[in-house]
Amino acid sequence: MxxxxxxxxxxxxxxxxxxxxxxxxxxxxxxxxxxxxxxxxxxxxxxxxxxxxxxxxxxxxxxxxxxxxxxxxxxxxxxxxxxxxxxxxxxxxxxxxxxxxxxxxxxxxxxxxxxxxxxxxxxxxxxxxxxxxxxxxxxxxxxxxxxxxxxxxxxxxxxxxxxxxxxxxxxxxxxxxxxxxxxxxxxxxxxxxxxxxxxxxxxxVNLELYDARKKWEVPEDLKHIPSPIIGYVGSVIALRLDCNLLMDVAQSRSQYNFVFIGPEDETFSNHPLHRLPNVYFLGKKRVETLPAYITGCDVCINPQIINDITDGNYPLKVDEYLAMGKPIVATSTHTMRDIFAEYAYLPANTEEYLQALDAALKECGDKNKEEQRIRFAHTHxxxxxxxxxxxxxxxxxxx
Structure with a gap:
């Protein structure tokens, strides 16, 4: 047109x-x-x-x-x-x-x-x-x-x-x-x-920004956190994210480090997650730096809580994760099942989340799967x- x-x-x-x-x-x-x-x-x-x-x-x-x-x-x-x-x-x-x-x-x-x-x-x-x-x-x-x-x-x-x-x-x-x-x-x-x-x-998805083929320098505040890093990028708010699930998962996988990049609401700011040694809140970042933060993560997550707001919502961050080639674990919402089922692990409870994280980490370094994710993101x-x-x-x- x-x-x-x-x-x-x-x-x-x-x-x-x-x-x-x-x-x-x-x-x-x-x-x-x-x-x-x-x-x-x-x-x-x-x-x-x-x-x-x-x-x-x-x-x-x-x-x-x-x-x-x-x-x-x-x-x-x-x-x-x-x-x-x-x-x-x-x-x-x-x-x-x-x-x-x-x-x-x-x-x-x-x-x-x-x-x-x-x-x-x-x-x-x-x-x-x-x-x-x-x-x-x-x-x-x-x-x-x-x-x-x-x-x-x-x-x-x-x-x-x-x-x-x-x-x-x-x-x-x-x-x-x-x-x-x-x-x-x-x-x-x-x-x-x-x-x-x-x-x-x-x-x-902004493919000019989220370009896995560029050389991204991992930001300083992420460099000191040891792998494996399970990363979330976006607003950290209780209306959309399951803080109780995250608490259970982080405690059950103390050998993994969970990193949240984005502004927090009051619920998360005061949540016991802040007291866990393997959980890091890095705060709000400039949009143009987000691909660098995603680059520094081993697996990216979208741990949504299921409600009327999240179940049918289109998770743009998942396209951004895919464009960077990252393995993904995301809550099994309607939209995730409808569009992203072939390119992400979709657990529905704590035990499935733990299994999915374990499996996703095994895909790190798999160039074939990385390319498949990037190609799919480019259709969006x-x-x-x-x-x-x-x-x-x-x-x-x-x-």
Whole structure:
């Protein structure tokens, strides 16, 4: 697909510091099409009580008109920061009040989108909504795109903030749009109830960054940890990871060293895992250094706890592990069984985890299996992922 205009509204701000499916998707689309990425606006509670990080400071500069709200990312792509704040809706007591205020927010965002789209001459544009259940709820009727797509790539309605209104509004949003995309077959089954034009697609991996053929220097804080190293790279949060399983496994395999690379939540920060001599928490690292950390691991793990949020979620980190050629042990979720079963050990309990780790370590140095993993990861490039989106759009518009 070439020379189309895309407008993207996302739950995820452009300035997020970790790897991002929607950012990589947007960048891939912009190779042959024009893209306008609308940075979700701050609400007033975030303005006054939010994390005063660099992204917050930039948004405040935009709101106070100190800097331009438009940033050009490449020849065909722009990010537009909303030069205003919206009203917080999460704590509103009734659905009626929520819908009223949320519609006001949507109208402000829509007016701004139309203004920027007109400035750049965007016409007949495709609107891609990335898991933005609230602030994109009414945009189809306000901005009138040529085609509207909802992209669900996480079970956000299982999280506390979304439980009150999320399920209701996500179903409404999916039903009114033209196409629904999901990043797992489990999610697709759920959305088929609301929209028959629902299609599962697999996300991509940044193969320019996660390149096993480059020479990566193992970072200093990993060098001193003896092998075998069982590594996890990503956010270390109890909502997604099974801390009790990890405790049992680490105690049962005291000869293995377990290393966690990523920011911890409060549960993990205070967990007894920190007192085990064979467990290391190295903290948050820059994205561009993560392949080096993966290189220093013997086996990579994704020890998810099974819940509505994790079972159908697409684990991008597994593609990153595979792209680096590493043996993988990951909890047997629906998506892992559906997509990665041939390339990872998929235990379902502590005993199976122990056996899987033992078996995976025996594969270290097996160049044939390493190449098989890398080749499979390369079938999940962002080019392949976005081409599936193009194919679905073209198929829909053909009828």
């Amino acid at each position: 070439k020379n189309r205009d895309f407008i993207i509204t996302s739950l995820q701000p452009w300035d997020i510091e970790i790897g991002s499916t929607i950012k990589n998707t947007a960048l891939e689309i912009s190779k042959t099409n024009r893209v306008l990425y609308i940075n979700t606006p701050m609400d007033y509670s975030t303005r006054f009580r939010g994390n005063k990080n660099a992204a917050w400071k930039h948004r405040m500069d935009v709101v106070k008109k100190r800097v331009s709200p438009i940033r050009q990312i490449n020849e065909r792509m722009w990010v537009a920061d909303c030069p205003f704040c919206v009203f917080p809706v999460g704590g509103l007591p009734t659905a009626c009040l929520f819908d009223t205020v949320n519609r006001i927010n949507n109208k402000m965002i829509a007016d701004y989108i139309c203004k920027v789209a007109s400035r750049f001459g965007f016409t007949d544009y495709i609107h891609l909504i990335d898991t933005d259940i609230y602030r994109s709820q009414y945009l189809k009727e306000y901005i009138k795109p040529a085609l509207s797509i909802y992209y669900c790539r996480d079970f956000v309605i299982g999280q506390p903030y979304w439980k009150k209104n999320g399920a209701r509004l996500e179903a409404m949003l999916a039903a009114k749009l033209d196409i629904v995309l999901t990043n797992s077959t489990q999610f697709a089954i759920r959305f088929k109830k609301y929209n028959l034009n629902t299609f599962p697609i697999e996300t991509g 490039s962002w080019q392949h992922s976005v081409q599936k989106i193009y194919n679905i759009i073209e198929q829909f518009q053909a009828f």
